[in-house]
Amino acid sequence: MRMVIATCSVDYDGRLTAHLPLAKRLLLVKADGSVLVHSDGGSYKPLNWMSPPCAMAEVEPDEAEAAEGVVAVWVVQHAKSEDRLRVRIHEVHDDVRHDLGVDPGLVKDGVEAHLQRLLAEQIEVLGEGWTLTRREYQTPIGPVDILCRDATGQSVAVEIKRRGEIDGVEQLTRYLELMNRDPHLAPVTGVFAAQQIKPQARTLAEDRGIRCVVLDYAELKGLDDTTLRLF
Amino acid sequence: MRMVIATCSVDYDGRLTAHLPLAKRLLLVKADGSVLVHSDGGSYKPLNWMSPPCAMAEVEPDEAEAAEGVVAVWVVQHAKSEDRLRVRIHEVHDDVRHDLGVDPGLVKDGVEAHLQRLLAEQIEVLGEGWTLTRREYQTPIGPVDILCRDATGQSVAVEIKRRGEIDGVEQLTRYLELMNRDPHLAPVTGVFAAQQIKPQARTLAEDRGIRCVVLDYAELKGLDDTTLRLF
């Protein structure tokens, strides 16, 4: 990892054309040759960058550039496309390198897939006597998160989101319309399950006869742990 | 901008739970208090981060942490949610600060909006005698990029993309179905215009009677400059 604080201008040419006027910025050169240009604000997205695979070459400024005060030019060329980043450096304020080694990587938890697995394993959370038919039940317009049966044996399609918004209700509605045309499945009712359900989404869902269930992730996980402990 | 090279472990708790095992990494603290944790590879996305508005506090490690070799703990708390990032530092290899000032920001060019403007101004590129009706023609399911008329006066809906893929053809198809139900407009034909059109998208479009046009951005811009020079 090379970290350079420099007064520079930057030009990207590739899928679009973009220009950064002269200013003091942080330039990061990673071990794989990728380059990030960061300012002192904004989110995690750099102002400009080149993703790997790519190669960085430091070249001498041409006459016109030298006349403008450019002391070095970085040309970062993507290996598999015509994407190119050009950094014109006017002044270097700092330039240090550190060997970081390979990162062991991120461990994630709590994503939608995990919620789906937990709820599928504990489908009785939705009602006593409910049974799982299957996860990722395929329909011609995509997979329904969970298909199950209520205590009376009637089919129920469950759509799971971390944050329940209107588009999730629309998605479930499309599945229900389709599945209710299938005489082997119909009648199919719907459950919209999410860690958090926005008021608009709840109103729309309930207006369409879809039941809304707020999932407590910690509780589901706790039940899961308890279940595991019993075996 | 504070740049710290440290051996650390990181825990994020908020919209999900994520953990980074002990390793040597770059920690960036921006002027607005946001924190990025970068490894020496991957893309521009940090391994972990906290977006502004947030505040970073450096606290003493508790007894258990100290026993594990933690010398400092950073607690980064989001200002408007319960999102929290915890960085446990075992060793600091470097720690420097630089004042970068406010960045003048990015200047973009070549985006879809620009293509739309250029093509609207030079609609005759699609055919001699073609005339512009209007840009962003509103329909109940969204705006059509360009509505125009061919030399015979028949309406044509134009969908513009930088990269033409199947979803763009589907979008245009929906507009055409809707517009052809309107007796004042029908019959409406379609043009799918993009800088690059994928073979699958072209096949689908042509199968539906939609004409495909590959746009040359440099040429459109050149024609635009020429036009400007005439006035």
Add this chain to the structure above:
DNA sequence: CTCTGGATCTCGATG
């Protein structure tokens, strides 16, 4: 390998 859908998405435009 390509394709698909989610994301701690980010970012900008628009009502």
Add this chain to the structure above:
DNA sequence: CATCGAGGTCCAGAG
């Protein structure tokens, strides 16, 4: 303020 769409999206999982 929220919503909507696009992204140099990135990213992981499935086919």
